[in-house]
Structures are given as structure tokens and as C-alpha cells.
């Protein structure tokens with residue numbers, strides 16, 4: 004397995020508020036890591052450090068070049084948690100998806116027919132093709148989330164990072180969503196942040212608990228006791244009406 | 256002369272059409288009129304493009320701040336005896352960059368900063384104008400707009416700005432759109448977010464100052480927002496808003512020019528009047544269209560049941 008990046012003894016935060024302390028983490032190709040942790044634990048901050056949006060106070064994060072990767076190519080596809088995005092901004096769904104190709108393209112060039120086709124295929128796959136010409140202001144929360152997923156994967160990145168993507172998603176789409184992620188995982192590594200431990204443990208490969216520190220848990224089966232020992236004060240919730248999660252509960 | 260031609264325009268008989276065209280070509284012979292027309296043309300392009308950026312990114316307040324701050328530059332120009340537009344451009348660009356920079360670095364809220372720059376520029380302008388010995392010529396023109404006194408020099412500045420603004424948007428359209436839409440996401444793609452945002456706020460400042468001749472400090476903001484608001488009633492696409500706003504702005508400037516000339520009122524006020532009228536008509540029209548659409552679909556629903 005090729006390393007995508009390695010974080011060593013990293014601390015980061017905002018102003019004098021140190022949010023993350025002494026983080027160590029290695030992410031390899033085709034990993035599928037679920038990040039869990041309490042509110043304010045620093046999950047979003049960690050993703051932003053990986054994206055280079057926040058400079059660490061201390062420690063390093065090193066990216067390794069993949070085999071066929073060109074320098075200009077975008078390594079990470081990102082689906083942010085809350086969007087500070089202005090929903091009344093005059094931009095169409097298709098344009099939002101195409102913005103995921105920003106760094107793959109030069110600053111000047113126009114999109115090729117092939118890229119547009121690819122974007123449309125993704126929209127079809129996620130069941131929002133009919134919305135392609137709509138302004139983003141006219142979408143529901145769940146539809147918007149799917150658009151952002153398209154934007155995150157349209158460049159076929161090496162690593163996909165999702166910050167609580169299932170907040171708005173209904174349970175019918177949630178199943179599809181998990182299948183889509185599993186499929187994507189054949190081609191790219193995935194890091195997904197979620198509060199819903201009961202659900203994500205069902206499809207991730209490994210788990211990282213982030214609560215100011217990071218504890219890496221090398222399997223997808225985790226018990227309440229282990230969570231406690233990781234200093235990760237969250238509950239494993241069972242979803243009575245979603246069958247697969249109950250199954251998972253039995254496995255525990 | 257002003258009054259006789261004025262009668263042509265207010266004349267409401269059937270020969271009106273012919274006389275209007277006659278008048279138009281007659282006016283074209285006058286340098287001041289062709290200058291005013293050229294100025295309207297270039298300003299419409301500049302304001303159509305830059306205004307779309309302002310409205311989409313909700314920069315109306317900062318634009319108001321830059322506009323008023325530029326008055327400081329005008330005062331300085333009067334006092335030291337050089338073209339007030341030049342010093343206003345410099346002053347406005349520095350204020351724009353200052354607001355943008357300090358809001359990021361100095362941990363002061365952006366809207367408070369805008370308030371400070373807004374009043375500081377105005378105060379500075381007032382002080383310098385009062386310190387300037389004698390009478391400040393054309394001051395009313397800077398405050399309320401005076402399309403009919405546009406000089407060839409003003410026009411060459413506007414033309415240069417049009418080339419820069421249109422060229423910049425043609426070349427970088429995609430990046431500008433994506434950065435304006437979602438700065439943080441653009442940063443994850445290593446797009447030159449800071450650089451582009453600074454350039455754009457600089458262009459906002461220059462566009463504002465070069466449009467002051469037409470609409471005046473007090474009213475120029477409307478030239479950057481009303482056309483876009485009208486366009487936005489009909490399209491939610493950034494590019495089409497630009498195209499439509501350019502056309503609407505030109506319509507407003509042109510009819511404002513005719514009004515200003517025939518009634519001998521400041522062009523800023525007449526332009527805004529025609530734009531506001533256009534807005535009301537457009538709004539009524541769009542309400543009508545939605546109403547028809549809704550009643551159509553209700554009719555369909557009733558048929559199905």
C-alpha cells in the first residue's frame with residue numbers, strides 16, 4: 004500500500020486555543036477511515052489541517068506522490084460540513100460540480116465535452132440529473148449534499164474527505180450512499196467524519212477517535228468500553244428501524 | 256439652445272419618432288453628446304460586469320464605503336490642484352485594499368472597518384475642499400453626476416478600464432466564479448484566492464470612481480446594483496446576469512442622458528429614475544409571469560383530479 008500522507012506529532016488550533024495535540028496518522032491508498040468524536044473535538048479542524056487550510060503550530064504533514072499522479076492534479080476531494088456558502092449565489096448545479104475540476108484545469112481553459120459528460124454521469128448516478136440547470140438556491144438540503152459529493156469526486160481524487168455528509172440525507176438515500184462510497188473506495192481512499200458511530204462502523208475499515216487527541220483503532224468493530232478508553236465520550240446509538248445497524252449491534 | 260431642443264423631446268405629436276431620430280443625429284454632432292454616449296457605453300460594460308460580482312458576493316456595503324471614501328481623494332485633488340479623478344482612484348483603491356487587508360489581519364469586523372473608512376474619506380474630502388482657497392468648480396458634478404461634462408480624458412480612462420475588466424473576466428471567468436462562490440473550497444484546490452480577491456476589489460474601486468462622473472458619489476451604487484437586481488429577476492446564472500445588466504445599465508444611462516439633457520437636471524438622478532422605473536416594470540412583469548405559471552399548473556392539477 005502506498006502512503007498518501009503522514010502526520011507526525013502535529014498540533015493545531017485557532018489563536019491561543021490549541022484544538023489538536025500531538026496527532027499522528029498515516030493514510031494509505033484505499034483506506035476507509037471513519038472519524039468519530041464529540042462536538043468540538045477537532046474533527047473538522049483535522050480535515051482542514053490535512054487540506055492545508057489551517058497551518059499547524061507544530062509537527063509535520065507530508066504528502067507522498069502516487070505512481071501516475073501529475074503534480075497539478077488534485078489529491079483530495081472534499082465535502083465540507085457546514086457550508087458558509089451563500090445559497091442565493093447565482094450558480095447552477097452543473098457549474099458547482101465542474102468547480103471540482105478547478106485545479107485539474109488551467110486557469111484559462113474551458114471544460115471539455117468529456118468533462119461535462121463525466122459530471123453529468125455523476126449527477127445521474129446520484130439521482131439529481133434533472134436538477135443540473137437549477138440554481139443551487141432551489142435545492143433541498145439532501146439534494147445539495149449530493150451536489151457537493153459530485154463536486155468532491157468529479158476529479159477522481161486519490162483521497163475523498165467527507166465531513167458529516169449524512170446530516171441531511173434520508174434513510175433511503177443513506178443505503179445508496181453507502182453503496183456509492185463502497186464503490187468509490189475501490190478507486191480512492193476515504194475519510195468520513197460522522198457522529199453516527201452505529202452506522203459508520205458498518206462500512207468503514209478502520210476508526211479514528213478525535214477528541215483533542217487522536218486514537219487510531221485498526222478495525223471497524225469498536226465497543227463502548229474501547230471508546231471510553233480512548234477518551235471519546237460518545238454513545239453507540241442503535242437505529243431500531245434500519246436493519247443493517249441492528250445487525251451490527253449484534254456483532255459487537 | 257437647451258430649451259428649444261427640450262421642446263422636441265416633450266413634443267408628443269405623431270411626428271415625434273422622426274424628430275427624435277433627427278434630434279439624436281443632430282446631437283451626435285456635438286462633442287459633449289458623443290462623449291456622454293461613449294461614457295455611458297463604457298460605464299455600462301464596467302458596471303454591468305463589476306456590479307454582478309458585487310451583488311453576487313453581497314459586497315454592496317463595502318462598495319458604498321469605497322465610494323464615499325473616494326471623496327477624500329477628490330478633496331485632495333482640489334487642494335493640490337490636480338485632476339480629482341486621479342487622486343480619487345488612488346484613494347479608493349487604497350481604501351478597498353485597506354479594508355480587505357485589515358478585516359483579515361487586524362481582527363476588526365469588516366462592517367465596522369467599512370464604517371470607519373466611509374466617514375474618514377468623507378471627512379478628509381470636506382476638510383480639503385474647505386481649505387482650498389476660492390470656489391471648488393464642478394463639485395456638484397462629483398456629488399450628483401454630470402454626464403454632459405465628461406471629457407475625452409475621462410473617456411480614455413473608462414475605455415482602458417473596460418479593456419482591463421472585460422479582459423480579466425474573459426480570461427479568468429471560471430476561477431472568478433468559483434472563488435466568488437466558495438472561497439474555502441477554492442483554497443483546497445490551491446486557487447490563487449487572495450490574489451484574485453484583491454484584484455477584484457481593486458477593480459471595484461476603480462470602476463466606482465470612474466463611474467462617479469456619470470452618476471455622482473451619492474448615487475453611483477445604484478448603477479452597480481439596480482441593473483443586476485433586474486437581471487436577477489429573470490436569470491440565476493452569473494454570466495447571463497452580466498450580459499443582461501450591461502444592456503439594462505446602458506438603457507438606464509442612455510434614457511437618463513436624454514432626460515438630463517432635456518430637463519437640465521443632474522444625470523445621476525435621471526439615470527436612477529429610469530432604472531427604478533425599469534425595475535418596477537420588470538418586477539410587475541415577473542410577478543405576472545409567475546402568476547400565470549402557477550395558475551397553469553393549478554389548472555393542470557384540477558384536470559388530473
Ligand SMILES: Nc1ncnc2c1ncn2[C@@H]1O[C@H](COP(=O)(O)OP(=O)(O)OP(=O)(O)O)[C@@H](O)[C@H]1O
Pocket residue numbers: 017020022040041042043044045046047048049084
Ligand atoms: N474558526 C474558528 N475559530 C476559532 N475557534 C474555532 C474555529 N473553528 C472551530 N473552533 C474551535 O475548535 C474546536 C474544534 O472545532 P471543530 O469544528 O474541529 O470540532 P468538530 O469535532 O468538527 O465538532 P462538530 O462535531 O461539532 O462538527 C472547537 O472548540 C471550536 O470552538
Ligand SMILES: [Mg+2]
Pocket residue numbers: 046047048084166
Ligand atoms: Mg465538525
